[in-house]
Amino acid sequence: MLQTIKGSAEELFQQAFEALKNNQLDKAEHIYQTLLENDPSSPVLVAYLGALHMKKGLNERAAIYLREAIRRYPDLIDAWVNLGCAYKHQQKIVEAREAFRKAVELTHADPEKTATDRSLVLCNLGSTYVGTGTPSDGIPLLKQAIELSPGNEEAHWNLGLAYLELGDYEQGFSEYEYGKRQLTAKHRKYHTDGTPIWNGTPGQTVVVYGEQGIGDEIMFASLLPDIMKDCNVILDGHIRLMDLFRHSFPGLPVYGTREGADVPWANFHNIDSHISIGSLAKFYRKKLEDFPGTPYLKADPELFEKYRKKLAALGTRPKIGLSWKGGTAATNMNARKIKLNQLLPLFDIDADFISLQYHPDSEEYVKNFNEKYGKNLIHWSDTLADYDETAGLVRNIDLIISVPQSVVHLAGALGVDTLQLCPRRALWQMGPYGEEMPWYSCVKNIWQDETETWEPVINQAKEAACRILQSNTEI
């Protein structure tokens, strides 16, 4: 229950601002609404309500408030910036660009705005070209943002992503590293007095710690053999990947403490330095030729055998693994999902189909699909809840067809043939828009065309799948 609010308009405004800052969103909304009752024509209050709804994740409603604020006062720069963000969160990239462009225009025309202000809005505009299919259009904007404010970490980060999308790994990882260091990396302490970040010096004892999602950690684990040639390595990784990495890198101490605050094992090693696993790319992946693309993970032999038998019991037809949804709201999930019934053409292939979709609601979804379309897509929930079991299953599958998600990384790292169904708005990890995914030679990309529809992609995947399965039979 919200209390009756008291105070002058200025005090209330300050209270709302504090509440917004402290994530007390309902309280802030209540105060803004009260203030608005007394000052119904205020564009600023409406703009704050827009920002508040964006913070609540209600981006459509946020855009309504922000458009109204702009209608009342078209030069309100913050409202244009937030409107751009609200559109970007909805994947409305064209609209986001328009809003950010207007913010750039107004900021540059305002003599009171600093170079830092101009850099920030240019970065917003430049970022709309990252992960949306045209990274090269964003590069000049992001460079300009960095020129105006060399310490703009977000601009460095986005510039890094744009270069990586284009396959310029040397510049890409350098900028990515700069941005990530400031923006996302929580540097872990492996001694009470801290250890330095590894700078490439060989011969040291280095803790490499995992970061980002499970798929990213698997992908970056391809760098471990490189640093293991140069240093004594200790891995502090994700608990779900711990045993998979232990099987795959014999002799490498692997701890599953990445998510925890404590690292009691650190006392048993003389640690010289530490580095996040993604940062290794800056040292070992400067050009396309630096990517070996060869398998580097091994499934637990007992689990490999378990699933060999389990799949053999289904019969002699080839086994195709399917997954159709990847990412989170923050990582472009909307562009990385397909309805299962859109994959129906694949079921014409003479094969057994295995679901590799790990979301908790997938079992029900698959059951309904099977009933509605008379198919027999097999879904083993218990298997998919455990990464070691999943690896045992995936290693036995003849071909995987998947949208970009962690199972693609797992299959690629295990050396299993995979067709990756790529949205037009792609992530840099998929490679520079060709068929090849540099990280894994067994993964082939099939891209959406300018129509951004899945039908042509799935038809191509069907043809490619038939070719791959045919050539496997001939071998």
Place this chain on the structure above:
Amino acid sequence: MPYITEQYRDLNSLMHEQKPGYGTNGYKHLESIMTLSERLGNTQDILDYGCGKSTLAINLGFHIQQYDPAIPKFAAEPRPADLVCCTDVLEHIEPYYVDEVLDHLQALTKKACFVVVSTVPANKTLPDGRNAHLIQKPAKWWMDRLWDRFELVNFQLLDVEFQAVLAKQSSRGK
């Protein structure tokens, strides 16, 4: 051979699911276990008996066997191991199964067994109201039973618990 009743296993499964801090003490004896591993020729053939939430396994750096009947992933019968670690577990077992569990530990130990047992009531209660330590007995009570099955290498009595390093019996049987 049962080592736990179905009801108590389900109760523990529920505790593991619902209480993030339940079964997370395994790593606290890391140093002792590392020392024992070294003394046994740097063996990595280790079984965490009653592993709970795997905190020993995640802090050891290498693959070990884990057994816990209340956690489906680790409920399969384990293989004997050079070093069996059973820390903060025995006081939780049902009194009816003490002999079966100690026999199980004996059978699984190839070289040494490291036990840490609380001798006082727990701070936690089970959903059915019982104290989480179903057995609250002095060290002597436990050692009388362990002597029958192992040779004592090291014993340390602390305020609320005891720790013992036990070796596989050489020739004398139970």
